[in-house]
Amino acid sequence: MATQSSIIWPEHFLPGTTDNWVSNERIVKDISAQQIWALLSDITKWESYYKNCAQITPPDSGSTLNKGDVFKFSTFGFPPLTCTVVESVAPQQSQEGRLAWMSKTDDGFEVYHAWLVEDLQGARVRILTQESQIGGIFKEWEEQKPNKMLLGHQDWLDGLVKAIKGDEVKETNLGGIGFPERKN
Secondary structure, three states, rough: OOOOOOOOOHHHOOOOOOOEEEEEEEEEEEOOOOHHHHOOHHHHHHOOOOOEEEEOOOOOOOOOOOOOOOEEEOOOOOOOOOEEEEEEEOOEEEOOOEEEEEEEOOOOOOEEEEEEEEEOOOOOOEEEEEEEOOOHHHHHHOOOOOHHHHHHHHHHHHHHHHHHHOOOOOHHHHHHHHOOOOOO
């Protein structure tokens, strides 16, 4: 039996103590953690496979997200969020990759978004993303069905996989419920 890695949570964002928490995961054959990392850690690539992001401002250090970097992007209808990378560890042989950022708006909304990518036995990769959110709008979203955050993050995972396989991102979960998304 294999044990899988998990997200390292700051106490302030501990799932179950915040207003909304979502978790999405994919396990895919014949894709590596390094392939996923190359697209995920390079913020300039996001718009090529994820229709729910725009207005990207890479960190001053370049396009690859490193611990301590500050970047901006808009998502889920929010104006560009200023985000600080709090974890960035590229995957290595038998070591998962970790990426996490946090953001706090002047309106008091707070988010912590974390990613895990790891190679599994049998030429498989595991991609896990989880986000913990604080603020009134997130309380509302947690109650709404379908949960837009859950659908949007699944689109992000699906887009990563499609991009690696060379497939175009066409329909999305968010588009399927009429949520506005960026047109390519």
